[in-house]
Amino acid sequence: MTAPAPGADGPSPRTRTAQHYSVAPVLDAPEGYIAPGMPGVPVTGYEPHTPAVHRRPPRSRTALALTLALLATLLGGLAYGCAPLRAADSLGWLTIAQAGLVALPLGRLGGRNRLLPPLGALLAAAALLLGQLTQRLRLTHAAGPAPHGLLHTTLTTWHTHLRPLDLAFYAIALTGGFLLTRRTANHP
Template identity: 70%
Template sequence: MTAPAPGTDGQSVRPRTAEHFSVAPVLDAPEGYVAPGMPGAPVTGYDPSVHAAVTPAGPRRRTALAIAAALLAMLLGGLGYGCAPLRAADSLGWLAIALAALVAWPLGRLGGRSRVLPLLGAVLAAGALALGQLAETFRRIRGAEPGPHGLVHDTLTHWRAGLHPLDLAFYGIALIGGFLLTRRAATRN
């Protein structure tokens, strides 16, 4: 009895021999298919559309509100700094870091991570320090008789004349503190 050849009426009884391909055979799997148990295989019973609605998208950023709050903090901090009742000549300059923190907190917490907000925090912290020094000079000059150019001109002239080299260190502290504290407050979210 002989075995029928494949393709004829019956199946061959001989064991099938290995097939050799010069190229990989085309699989009957859809594109992107990952075999079960392999890394990247979908978990059975997991519906991403259901779980996406439950997962929060992250904290909301309110950049305009952060800038408005930082401007208000700069104004209030600068005026409070300049109107301090017991202002000594150089001892209150070290409060530049407090002014930087006062400005940086709303920027970082409300504005979140941004490349622009730390730079804005540095500028606003230095502005708060300058506003405080101007307010203190204005307070001193207001009691005296204003000159012929007016109170604002006299305030600016006396402020520029009264600047010391140590004031540059205070402005540096305010700039660096405003930048770093804004970044720090933003990463704490």
Template identity: 75%
Template structure:
């Protein structure tokens, strides 16, 4: 026996079953509604902090001036150290690079030229320090003022070792990387 189809002989006695739609039914809640307590629901009493509209001022000229001053001062400090400690001072190249990178990164911001400038100034500080050491050594052995520069350069060239190339590389890479890192923090 077959049950009559609804609407032909009257209502069917069977219970209602799930309806199948070929198109989704219209939503019963408004678009974008999120129930309270669910992820994405607006939080009451929360007032977001507005971002700064004015960026930090970049003081590139001041940063470069301070980096050149740090180059000269750290080079002279390196060169005026006691002569008996001259062999162990090469590792201070990273400290010189840090002193040069600090003003460039903090004051100069994310300028792309500043890490390259630090990569040049850090080995220059090491060179100034070594030349100052040899100038003191040439002066200590009694060079005349006319031959002092020649004697300094001669003793510097004869005293160069392969380890000095490593120190110059440490200063170069350290100046570049430390400037980039301090610029990204600020």
């Protein structure tokens, strides 16, 4: 339905309601006027935020991270191996602490490098291995002089005393080193 042209039959006695047009009516607006909120309206009062100093992304200090992780591997392994001998059975669960000790510098200083989580897993397992070998070395040295050599005897006794629970501790060290390195790298 279309509205009658103005002035055709005179004014209508009905009140004006919504009108339907087949073509949009011409608005009484000045030329070039665009209603607020419509596309093409220049936005006023908005200033984009431009920081005075551009922040650089944090530097990745991979060499320092690797050095500290290797130092943490040595310290964690020696602390594990030098623990009292009577606590040897319950000591394997400390591999989580060794993994955390190795993962902290790798993740925090190394950044989000994709090679660092697998390296953290290997270093955590190496810390556990070093700790077990140090512990066996102390037991072998306490037993008396070794006939073939101290290192050979230590390795053979470590291999003969390896239990399935020790393999579970190695699995914990590998997964803990990987996951903790990745999580510490993702947190700011």
